[in-house]
Amino acid sequence: xxxxxxxxxxxxxxxxxxxxxxxxxxxxxxxxxxxxxxxxxxxxxxxxxxxxxxxxxxxxxxxxxxxxxxxxxxxxxxxxxxxxxxxxxxxxxxxxxxxxxxxxxxxxxxxxxxxxxxxxxxxxxxxxxxxxxxxxxxxxxxxxxxxxxxxxxxxxxxxxxxxxxxxxxxxxxxxxxxxxxxxxxxxxxxxxxxxxxxxxxxxxxxxxxxxxxxxxxxxxxxxxxxxxxxxxxxxxxxxxxxxxxxxxxxxxxxxxxxxxxxxxxxxxxxxxxxx
Numbered sequence: 081x082x083x084x085x086x087x088x089x090x091x092x093x094x095x096x097x098x099x100x101x102x103x104x105x106x107x108x109x110x111x112x113x114x115x116x117x118x119x120x121x122x123x124x125x126x127x128x129x130x131x132x133x134x135x136x137x138x139x140x141x142x143x144x145x146x147x148x149x150x151x152x153x154x155x156x157x158x159x160x161x162x163x164x165x166x167x168x169x170x171x172x173x174x175x176x177x178x179x180x181x182x183x184x185x186x187x188x189x190x191x192x193x194x195x196x197x198x199x200x201x202x203x204x205x206x207x208x209x210x211x212x213x214x215x216x217x218x219x220x221x222x223x224x225x226x227x228x229x230x231x232x233x234x235x236x237x238x239x240x241x242x243x244x245x246x247x248x249x250x251x252x253x254x255x256x257x258x259x260x261x262x263x264x265x266x267x268x269x270x271x272x273x274x275x276x277x278x279x280x281x282x283x284x285x286x287x288x289x290x291x292x293x294x295x296x297x298x299x300x301x302x303x304x305x306x307x308x309x310x311x312x313x314x315x316x317x318x319x320x321x322x323x324x325x326x327x328x329x330x331x332x333x334x335x336x337x338x339x340x341x342x343x344x345x346x347x348x349x350x351x352x353x354x355x
Contacts, residue, residue, distance in 0.1 A: 142178015224249025
């Protein structure tokens, strides 16, 4: 039985939540990825970095609020703690919606197309999913169903969000492993030509499917919606939205190709005129 946990990390006199550190590292990596990939789309790295910051701000706020409402049994008496972003604890559906809202706001302010940005955020999204599961293993969130001692050979003896220690399903480890598999798959498809928005919709679907699968072995407190756990409902809804996004991206492919051809032609004509 696995019994070790690392809820906090100490750097000299500074002690930080392991969850927060992992998520912050993931966000920094996502921003660096956008900076690195911008020239491949003939975009300014600074512009895409700004887009990433808008998305990160929206994701942090949306994810934290969704986490607070999902754990309302605790936060109903600690409402102010819902806005302590530095303490960790985020729900990915809220983060996805908040990040998308941030990007839409960025697009509205700058008239920049966010579709290529979303596609480039597909890999970082899956990496953040894996880091989130690792963070939950450290913080005690998304804990698995408790099992009788010795009944499950790979059970973990970890505390939940309230500090209660019991043998449990390794829900966080399962989520981490499935997220790594999804990340590896999408990484191998880097050179594949997909319609605009398809890659991001696929990443969204994969994250949702992983969350949905793990939700059936989670044992943490969760509000019920028509008899179903809220995380089951939320992940099911996000899975459907991801699949709808895949269909829409594929259906719009002919129009996207025409737009890309037009943009390429205009770019060539502008270069010839400048010469």
